[in-house]
Amino acid sequence: MFRISKRMSVIEESPTLATSAKVKEMKEKGKDIISLTVGEPDLETPKEVKDAAVAAILDNRANHYTPTAGIMPLRQAIVDYHKKYDKIEYEASQVIVTEGAKNALYTLFQVILDPGDEVLIPSPYWVSYTEQVKLAEGVNVLVTSTPENQFKVTVADLESKRTERTTALVLNSPNNPTGTVYTKKELEAIGNWAVEHGIIIVADEIYYNLCYNGNEAVSMASISDRIKEQTIIINGVSKSYAMTGWRIGYAIGNKQVISKMIELSSHSTSNPAGPSQYAALAAISGDQKFVTELRETFEKRLNYFYPLVEKIPGFKVTKPQGAFYIFANCKEAAEIAGYSSVSEFALALIEEAQVAVVAGEGFGFSDYIRISYTLEEKQLKEAVNRINQFMEKKT
Numbered sequence: 001m002f003r004i005s006k007r008m009s010v011i012e013e014s015p016t017l018a019t020s021a022k023v024k025e026m027k028e029k030g031k032d033i034i035s036l037t038v039g040e041p042d043l044e045t046p047k048e049v050k051d052a053a054v055a056a057i058l059d060n061r062a063n064h065y066t067p068t069a070g071i072m073p074l075r076q077a078i079v080d081y082h083k084k085y086d087k088i089e090y091e092a093s094q095v096i097v098t099e100g101a102k103n104a105l106y107t108l109f110q111v112i113l114d115p116g117d118e119v120l121i122p123s124p125y126w127v128s129y130t131e132q133v134k135l136a137e138g139v140n141v142l143v144t145s146t147p148e149n150q151f152k153v154t155v156a157d158l159e160s161k162r163t164e165r166t167t168a169l170v171l172n173s174p175n176n177p178t179g180t181v182y183t184k185k186e187l188e189a190i191g192n193w194a195v196e197h198g199i200i201i202v203a204d205e206i207y208y209n210l211c212y213n214g215n216e217a218v219s220m221a222s223i224s225d226r227i228k229e230q231t232i233i234i235n236g237v238s239k240s241y242a243m244t245g246w247r248i249g250y251a252i253g254n255k256q257v258i259s260k261m262i263e264l265s266s267h268s269t270s271n272p273a274g275p276s277q278y279a280a281l282a283a284i285s286g287d288q289k290f291v292t293e294l295r296e297t298f299e300k301r302l303n304y305f306y307p308l309v310e311k312i313p314g315f316k317v318t319k320p321q322g323a324f325y326i327f328a329n330c331k332e333a334a335e336i337a338g339y340s341s342v343s344e345f346a347l348a349l350i351e352e353a354q355v356a357v358v359a360g361e362g363f364g365f366s367d368y369i370r371i372s373y374t375l376e377e378k379q380l381k382e383a384v385n386r387i388n389q390f391m392e393k394k395t
């Protein structure tokens with residue numbers, strides 16, 4: 001066997017990407033699978049965004065190395081965006097453009113954590129936080145939320161897990177996998193608590209534009225200057241502009257942290273892909289009509305799909321307020337269908353009902369499954385029909 005570092009033994013492959021790969025393999029074998037696994041909009045990247053990338057390639061602006069932190073017009077556009085939409089003032093030197101928000105988070109944890117430093121992670125959580133913290137030799141401290149509390153953690157929950165080693169808190173609102181959106185008041189309480197204890201707030205706002213039915217996301221950094229100083233915002237173009245394949249994210253916040261992230265990236269990535277940066281520039285500085293259209297599309301789908309999912313025997317759900325996932329407790333459904341665990345139930349859904357979902361284990365909640373509603377209504381309906389037929393056959 002080839003030599004593999006000990007470092008790799010502490011992490012596991014992303015379960016969402018692993019399930020997507022399984023679905024792809026089954027589809028290639030000719031199986032008609034409906035995949036509710038993916039964390040990406042099914043809409044196409046806007047034409048003007050694609051055109052901007054092509055133009056930058058053809059007139060030779062995008063084909064060589066760029067500054068590690070990203071091209072200045074894009075860093076400035078990100079600053080302008082936060083000023084326009086959230087009234088937060090930053091300088092371009094406080095921005096690093098990265099290869100997706102995922103890479104921004106990875107680099108950030110490498111920069112802020114020493115071995116043994118603790119990171120508070122509300123659970124359920126997005127699968128990569130814990131693995132990235134481990135890779136930075138940090139310690140994950142999970143703070144469990146409940147559906148009764150809309151999957152939100154409170155200051156009391158966080159305080160009960162705080163120690164001398166608590167270095168950072170990761171807050172993801174709107175949330176993957178639950179769709180929970182924290183209110184301004186809730187964020188303010190958590191933000192003030194973090195400031196009081198010198199805890200860095202990692203605010204993952206990647207689903208910021210995707211809130212439904214009157215819910216509204218608030219940026220953590222917009223609440224007060226003190227909270228802003230302690231917060232690193234993570235965001236990107238993947239979800240809001242249907243640009244997952246372009247791999248552009250960013251971190252914005254404390255100048256010293258950002259400059260260390262740039263230093264690290266100068267040795268790891270050099271810079272995010274040039275054409276993608278020009279595409280992201282067009283997206284972020286554009287008229288945002290596409291974002292409105294995307295948000296409305298997903299709101300409509302949620303309102304159509306949620307009542308159908310709610311009625312599947314044994315599925316217990318809480319209506320999401322944002323992002324594009326439903327996180328369903330399927331313990332009872334698994335029992336009804338004769339499975340001893342929800343992971344087995346989720347596997348059977350792929351293999352027998354030909355509907356793919358992600359088992360909740362990777363998000364820290366093994367009785368749950370995550371269902372993405374990034375498909376058209378017709379397919380969402382068909383997926384529910386298949387699950388209902390599967391449940392009927394099993395009981």
Ligand code: PLP
Nearest residue numbers: 039100101102126176236238249
């Ligand atoms: N943060 C959360 C909560 C996510 O769900 C994702 C993607 O699924 C990311 C960050 C990373 O996004 P990207 O690397 O595509 O910008």
